């Protein structure tokens with residue numbers, strides 16, 4: 001295709017968009033809404049996924065020892081646990097250290113624990129890490145049946161909850177987004193159909209003098225592409241700025257230490273790129289399906 | 298050159314529009330296609346530029362087997378033919394110049410060649426001075442001259458016309474016929490379906506008469522032969 005011809009197709013496409021102003025606006029808006037919701041879902045789902053992974057990797061078993069356990073029996077138990085399959089490491093945490101850790105974890109609120117040093121209510125503990133997060137529960141079970149073990153604590157439930165949540169979001173989001181995408185495509189197809197009907201005579205004459213189908217299709221292709229991309233620009237802008245502020249605010253807050261969210265760069269730009277791509281796809285697809293019917297001789 | 302061998306056309310509703318047409322039209326011929334209303338003249342014309350496909354039989358046009366070609370070859374066939382209709386089929390929003398130039402843009406002609414060539418054919422149909430006007434500002438005869446200019450602008454070897462003078466008064470019809478005659482003299486084949494008895498009888502060209510889907514007559518210096 002010649003560069004002149006491409007220029008002509010683009011001009012024609014834009015002219016048609018302007019001519020059907022309101023339909024164009026409706027189509028673009030529908031793409032915008034679809035992609036905005038899709039974008040929010042994507043950002044959420046990917047972050048929850050990320051959090052789940054982080055938490056999963058941090059999973060460890062806290063084994064609290066019986067108060068009667070002395071130093072020697074504690075190290076014997078340590079050896080015994082180390083010998084279990086799937087165990088990566090075992091660290092002995094005496095109760096004094098436990099208190100210091102707890103204070104650190106609580107940050108500013110740690111001051112409430114001041115003065116407890118002499119009458120430390122915490123038991124001695126062992127921190128066990130498994131080779132795979134999945135084997136936490138089996139290992140925990142085995143440790144639980146050992147002597148001198150008073151209580152066990154591991155974050156299995158948090159992990160499971162996170163995963164159920166991601167899965168549910170994925171399913172609900174998927175159905176919702178497919179529905180919206182089809183609505184957007186349908187609206188775009190309808191807008192293009194209007195311009196085709198308006199240009200029927202022109203297309204008829206184009207065919208009579210020997211225009212190829214692609215020559216006829218191009219302006220509509222441009223129309224669809226422009227509508228799709230314009231529809232994507234707004235949600236991308238909103239989501240990028242929104243996420244930027246959200247990240248900057250959350251990052252410095254308390255939650256950030258528990259749940260780390262993905263940094264703005266490059267994450268948001270990747271999602272933005274995906275949204276632009278989907279917008280372009282919806283637009284082109286919508287326009288091509290409506291042109292197809294009219295091109296049959 | 299156009300050849301048809303045992304060509305049949307049955308429309309989807311069951312109408313037998315053409316029933317076994319055999320015809321050979323040589324390069325440079327001027328052919329009138331005549332016959333009663335509903336005889337199949339328009340169908341005969343439509344088969345040539347592949348608006349319709351024959352139900353049976355073979356059609357050759359220049360180097361194409363029009364009855365067999367694939368969809369994507371149709372543009373190539375159309376580029377070797379200029380087509381003219383009773384209702385002119387001009388684009389109302391484009392000027393005279395743009396209407397003619399459109400036919401060149403569509404086949405992606407060189408931009409530099411478009412303007413001089415369009416002015417040249419507008420000169421041939423004597424409408425250079427109205428190049429900037431819209432079709433609605435022209436008379437019927439002038440509009441048909443523009444359509445003719447558009448049909449010849451890409452130098453097709455064949456011009457086919459379906460009742461090109463159907464909407465015009467006798468004087469204007471003659472003006473248009475003179476242009477067809479000039480185009481034919483320069484070597485272009487002309488095939489024209491018409492109901493215009495006066496023109497057919499005074500021009501005395503080849504006449505193919507179609508009646509009820511069959512060729513009833515094919516005479517070299519024929520006459521119109523009907524009383525309508």
Ligand SMILES: Nc1ncnc2c1ncn2[C@@H]1O[C@H](COP(=O)(O)OP(=O)(O)OP(=O)(O)O)[C@@H](O)[C@H]1O
Nearest residue numbers: 308309310312314333334335336337338339340341
């Ligand atoms: N698209 C179509 N579908 C069904 N039947 C058709 C179609 N086009 C034409 N016909 C029928 O085919 C027959 C031939 O029609 P055609 O238009 O070729 O006649 P014609 O000779 O051009 O007539 P006229 O002089 O009135 O223009 C007629 O009976 C007509 O009703």
Ligand SMILES: [Mg+2]
Nearest residue numbers: 338339340459
């Ligand atoms: Mg007819």
